Amino acid sequence: MEWTILGAGAIGCLWAAYLQQAGARVQLILRDPSRLDTFRQQGGIRLVRDEKEWFCPVEAGLATATGPIERLLLCTKAFDTESALRPLLPRLTASARVLVLQNGLGNQQQAAGLVGSGRVLIGSTTDGAWLRAPFEVVHAGVGETAIGPLDGRPFSLPELLPPGFGLRLRPDTDIERTLWRKLAINCAINPLTALHGCRNGDLARNPAYRDTLEILCREFEQVAAARGIRLFDGPLVQQALRVAENTGDNLSSMLQDIRHQRPTEIEQITGYLCHEAKRVGVAVPRHRELLERIRRLESARMNSHD
Known part of the structure; x- marks a missing residue:
């Protein structure tokens, strides 16, 4: 299973680390070459939880990279939704799923307008996380992520995420x-x-x-x-x-x-x-x-x- 993550803040790094631990192949999309250089010096994400640390090797690249995207997690700042997502549109497959996990409201509809509402899932999380340093994420509070379709179409969490994924999830039929x-x-x-x-x-x-x-x-x-x-x-x-x-x-x-x-x-x-x-x-x-x-x-x- 492969996941592409757009947005390497606290939540993006948190998901990247847990997806990698569950066996998924993960690629971060970073905003510029200097950020990519910083990542390459580290070679992955460091996850901190309950005073324990794990190193999670994941891949990283820029939006100009090529290759199909089947599962995309969008967790940039809400005001960056269109500018971050648009360069990746040609890479999305016909069956691609885009999980929007951002603050605020209105940006979810903006994402759906770009990729099609049938491909968009919306998430809302209560997980607490913060970056101790670039690509070093502290999972400070265990919460839950509700996930639901924007247009009410059925979906399957087990098909979306790998077995053993370490964050708490629940399907939500009333995500709005x-x-x-x-x-x-x-x-x-x-x-x-x-x-x-x-x-x-x-x-x-x-x-x-x-x-x-x-x-x-x-x-x-x-x-x-x-x-x-x-x-x-x-x-x-x-x-x-x-x-x-x-x-x-x-x-x-x-x-x-x-x-x-x-x-x-x-x-x-x-x-x-x-x-x-x-x-x-x-x-x-x-x-x-x-x-x-x-x-x-x-x-x-x-x-x-x-």
Whole structure:
């Protein structure tokens, strides 16, 4: 079984390592020659879990490489979906499956528009992972990845992944709801932590941050209700606070992007929510405020880097 992985961040490296351990042949598609040189010096991916380490030899190349692609994992930043995926389109076989495992919403439909909805599967993961160094991934929290078709067509996880694959998976016949649940948590936690420069757990401990989080959750619930999407059994704020507490020492990906002067996924997270809110006629003033503040902060950091 062969897998091509587009996006060598924490999740891409995590999947590459576990696929290799399960016996699959894995190739990473890297963004430029310098990144490829860095990879070749290491020769593979180092996986760290429970204070143990494994070296997982995988292949790597650039988007200009040739050869058919039967299974593709797309886990780039959401805003890179089209530019990363388009060069690989001629290599996808007629029966190829593309698993989209990204943050935010809207980019999944973008991928489907490029490769055809019948070939796209959507994933949403709660696995916690971070890069200790380039191509050295720490599996910090064991979660679960829900996978489902965008168009409702049947699919088989056993046919998609090798036996003995070490990450927890479950088929999901309502993947859109699952994506909205993750979007809800991301909209509540990521922008606040990025603006305040704080860890996730501070949102639960700081009364002012917590008050804002409650407002964000109420606004989000109004949009979800207008879209006919039922989120959680209880109030969203309870779930968001639980996640913040359970990941208390974590730095959100948006905060890390701001600190490293990288583009954030604010447009695919809060930006998507604001777009949907406008479409269904629901006011979300606090989300819009955060969207504009993150845009300004991101622009200021990127300009200072230049």
